[in-house]
Amino acid sequence: MTVPVLPRLRARTLETPPQPDLFDLIPSDVDPRSVLSWVREGSGLVGWGRAASSAQAGTSTAGPDRFALAAQWWRDVVAGAEIEDELNLPGTGLVAFGSFAFAPESPDGGGLVVPRVVAGQHDGRAWVTSIEAIEDESVPSAPQATQAPEHSAGPTPGLTLRDGAVPAREWPSVIATAIERIEAGEVDKVVLARDVLAVSDRPIDTVTLLRRLAQRYAATWTFAVDGLVGATPEMLVRLQHGRVRSRVLAGTVRRDQSPAPSVTEPHPELEEPHTSDPRLHLVSSAKDLEEHAFAVRSVAEALTPHCASLDVPEEPFVLELPDVYHLATDLSGEAGDDATSLDLAAALHPSAAVCGTPSEVAARLISELERMDRGRYAGPVGWMGASGDGDWGIALRCGQLTAQSHAMRLFAGGGIVAASDPQAELAETEVKLAAMRHALGLGS
Numbered sequence: 001m002t003v004p005v006l007p008r009l010r011a012r013t014l015e016t017p018p019q020p021d022l023f024d025l026i027p028s029d030v031d032p033r034s035v036l037s038w039v040r041e042g043s044g045l046v047g048w049g050r051a052a053s054s055a056q057a058g059t060s061t062a063g064p065d066r067f068a069l070a071a072q073w074w075r076d077v078v079a080g081a082e083i084e085d086e087l088n089l090p091g092t093g094l095v096a097f098g099s100f101a102f103a104p105e106s107p108d109g110g111g112l113v114v115p116r117v118v119a120g121q122h123d124g125r126a127w128v129t130s131i132e133a134i135e136d137e138s139v140p141s142a143p144q145a146t147q148a149p150e151h152s153a154g155p156t157p158g159l160t161l162r163d164g165a166v167p168a169r170e171w172p173s174v175i176a177t178a179i180e181r182i183e184a185g186e187v188d189k190v191v192l193a194r195d196v197l198a199v200s201d202r203p204i205d206t207v208t209l210l211r212r213l214a215q216r217y218a219a220t221w222t223f224a225v226d227g228l229v230g231a232t233p234e235m236l237v238r239l240q241h242g243r244v245r246s247r248v249l250a251g252t253v254r255r256d257q258s259p260a261p262s263v264t265e266p267h268p269e270l271e272e273p274h275t276s277d278p279r280l281h282l283v284s285s286a287k288d289l290e291e292h293a294f295a296v297r298s299v300a301e302a303l304t305p306h307c308a309s310l311d312v313p314e315e316p317f318v319l320e321l322p323d324v325y326h327l328a329t330d331l332s333g334e335a336g337d338d339a340t341s342l343d344l345a346a347a348l349h350p351s352a353a354v355c356g357t358p359s360e361v362a363a364r365l366i367s368e369l370e371r372m373d374r375g376r377y378a379g380p381v382g383w384m385g386a387s388g389d390g391d392w393g394i395a396l397r398c399g400q401l402t403a404q405s406h407a408m409r410l411f412a413g414g415g416i417v418a419a420s421d422p423q424a425e426l427a428e429t430e431v432k433l434a435a436m437r438h439a440l441g442l443g444s
């Protein structure tokens, strides 16, 4: 293994006036793959450029140690850094964004990226952080509020969609095989995903994708790291000032135009499944509740050793997104050790929301049946600060830009249990692909 050269970094954070739109600050001439984002409802962080990266040339980031190597690299970088931070808020000072491959054997191991410039805002405060190597005399200029970069609007020109590893028409038979394997007792639950290729005759603009995602999917975390761009509704773990939070999703139904019921919380008293409203169908669907319970259990079991206390609600609630409803459970607790947010994400990955139960058998079935490398889809994506606090979501509803940014692999999957229906699972992947289709200007 090549030992990466450790950069010595200087980070300087200054308060700025709040921005109507953080994406307005990203210069139009930056490489689309270097754009970084973690934004929800107008708050969060964007970044661009590279001050340092844990995945330096010649260093393999793949393997089961990919999280531990990145975590150690970050501890060393922080120990050698000079940080000037007058705000001392989550997301100020030295910050790294990161994303990690779903599978240890993926050559796309992932890692941490420290941008040259980070702009953030939260609770009415806004800031810009400039980060440079200490040997480097050039100081990156702070972005101006009046900057108006020209990121193209409208559909991505000349865009066509092509089959991925498994064409849509073959997906139901893949699901049928998974159901047979579940019925044979091999696994209880497995999450299977497929990919679709979007090919363009011009580079795909990351900022345009982010704007569209943030506008339509405001309640999700709109992310970009190393060309992985998406809008995830699932928070794997947030660590902030000793508080640990996780939002677990599993169990999905397509949204329709029915009038809203007066109550969307679970109805234990319901005796018959309600078909008139998808939300009521979801909270009374034994199949979805089982799928959800596996996911909650896997997260609770992984967090428990790191928490002094952990609250696990007994019933899920319904999370409403523009295209789908999900069963959701928010866990919260007090940190019980000195694990960083990245250490917690590593302990939680892969949860049964993206892998299955039992995890190792499900992971083997995934690589056998999907016939593709997931890359960083379904892996942890997010950011962390110098203290180790940060946010890590699960990279869902996303696409991966190829090296020249002329194509993007889009991904969508779903949890399979014994009661799953192959055609319904195909429909579920189609509706989950709607977010990235919308981002690419293809309608949803």
Ligand SMILES: C=C(O[C@H]1C=CC=C(C(=O)O)[C@@H]1O)C(=O)O
Pocket: 191, 193, 234, 249, 250, 251, 252, 326, 352, 353, 354, 396, 397, 411, 412, 413, 414, 415, 416, 432
């Ligand atoms: C695997 C995906 O979704 C997961 C998260 C929420 C709901 C899921 C489900 O209902 O199957 C999946 O577990 C995906 O969006 O690609």
